[in-house]
Amino acid sequence: MSLAMWRQPRTVWSVAFACVISFMGIGLVDPILKPIADELGAGPSQVSLLFTSYMAVMGVAMLGTGWVSSRVGAKRTLLVGLALIIVGASLAGSQDTVGGIVAFRALWGLGNALFIATALATIVGAAVGSVGQAIVLYEAALGVGIATGPLVGGWLGGISWRWPFFGVAILMAIALLATAVTLPATRPAATPTALSAPLRALGHRGLLTVGITALLYNFGFFTLLAFTPFPLDLGAFSIGLIFFGWGLLLAITSVFVAPLLQRRFGTLPGIVGALLGFAVILAVMGVGAHSKPVLVVGVVAAGAFLGVNNTLITETVMKVAPVERGVASAAYSFVRFAGGAVAPWLAGQLGERSVQLPFWVGAGAVLLAVAVLLTARSYLRAIDAEPGHGAEPITSRIEAEALTVGDA
Template identity: 75%
Template sequence: MWRQPRTVWSVAFACVVAFMGIGLVDPILKPIGDKLGATPSQVSLLFTSYMAVMGLAMLVTGWVSSRIGPKRTLILGLSIIIVGAGLAGAQDSIGGVVGFRAVWGLGNALFIATALATIVRAARGSVAQAIILYEAALGLGIAAGPLMGGALGSISWRWPFFGVSALMAVALVSTWVTLPATPPTGAPTPLSAPLKALRHRGLLTVGLTALLYNMGFFTLLAFTPFPLDLSEHAVGLVFFGWGLLLAFSSVVVAPWVQRRVGTLVGMSGALLGFAAVLAVMGAWTQHKPVLVVGTVLSGGLLGINNTLITESVMKVAPVERGVASAAYSFVRFAGGAVAPWAAGVLGERSIHLPFWVGAGAVVVAVAVLLSGRAHLAAVDAQPDHGAEPVASEAEAQAVTVGT
């Protein structure tokens, strides 16, 4: 699995930097609010604008990629992230930061949906192994984001934004040099393709499950720093531990769980465990050790679920993988957009409420997941949980030529 062409490693590195954006702002949420005079619900819009634009933009990623090719789409996405992140750090109002964070989300949408499909197509081995590589990049990025946010944020809340912009410039050059030309092939993807893909019951079930559990996920990310009330460094270290456990469980634990109990049971168990952690955090919100331990432990549970649910998306619907990824991401990021703002509003009434509501949403996610168990059974029905070749020899040669 680790013997991959340079194309895969180059895109994976860019994925690490792209996913830094999710947790980067965690350590600086409170400082941004203090410096710019913003309430928790206003600061939480940094997540909401980012996720809302990213989700909507997912509907056009296939349309763009099929017309200009995957490489140009990746480069375009990285360029927009560089501009959005850099200008967000240069603002003097919360509205300005939120606005350019939305621009950042547009770039992330173009990059992420195309990157997942590129890694799955170019990687050697099975679909499952390619997705594990992608989830490893995701986990490392999520882990590194808070660490960098805490380190640079201790200097100024602006520096984490400038740091991501600089790293994305490196990722852009790396992708430009190592990824071979990938001109568009086949018929262009219509704008309606992702929405039509959601007619498939299995894909819609997985998407709605992700929407609901993301309400718990982003409640954890966007609200926990406020009751923690620690320094930028301390918050960064807490979420760094969370991200490390997420990365480890994505790569090591998730495949083991899948082999032992299957995809559906593995996802259901991980989500119920996450709901229980959120409930405990809601009951003992005033106790910082409970929040710290709960945050870190949730990373392990989310890592298991992320790998299994991403593999399910790639295999459950009879559509192109890029279209499936875009359709799924469009639905799931709706939860990521609503949750941070809702958590901020609820938290202004009671610091316990966001965690309780998040836990309830995750429990409902399990109910939705189980309602589609007949469709998800097909994921485990494939030999060795998807050990089939990722692409034909011709496709693989077309992607990896020059690497």
């Protein structure tokens, strides 16, 4: 991997740092799912609503992220998103009922929608190099955040299940301050994005198919993330350590392995191979669901396949449709998160009947994702037919200046 791709403008590193903190918020909550259930007298399906409300609101809100950011500028949108996450996380940690936590996780999801879609578009738009290299930078931030989040969450969760929520709020406050100080002011778009733009973008078959693929993949992902802590039945720090291993492997493969596989085999074989590998792991975890060693090894090993899939599928979203990248990201995220919001709740419901069933259903959904993706193979092959897998320069000099020049 070229060292040149790591020489990026301050804008890119500012947003990437905020992304690290944002994605830490995902892993921070995971080790405390069972402690919340035990202390508040809730079952897996009730606690899983922490993910469902978060994803449902985030997915629907994605439709409006481009409309907002194009009118107030990327920096203001990022700051509003971060502020909403701080409020949502703080209030969630102060609740005494699962319903209260679920409600404020929804507010957290609204903030995350404004932040994530805008952050990805900002990094891709401001980075020096190619789309693929910008995606690797974004996935590197994601991987570092996801890897370190469970460790911090496990440590704080050992004090109280409330502290990971407060930890998120503190970390997001640091990210907000860093973004406010280091990110140059950004102008509103010359042509504001229409509210209907993401829905119109889904008329492109390639983008819609990739979104449905990710929706189905979420059934496997949230079985792993939201349900596995229950059959593991370990302390918060132990769960955090296991998911740290998962996140670390995800970070390594997303940054270093995914680009190598893409160059060697192509985008479509890379995604299909990663999804098939993940489906096999879920099936093995289903067979050995009563064995903690099997579950631990399965969780950590899944990180290798998820890292490859995340990088390649995110890069595909940025290239597959002839629309603005912010619009493409919002459209894809809407389908992925709003449609997949039922996944964590379903995993909890199935797990209350049989500890093996969520893993089998997750494996089946991931296999169905492969079948769906193959219906759009011509679009992915067209990407690979371009020089460098469609790795065109991301911005011209004028576009880069427009992203970094202040309002005044």
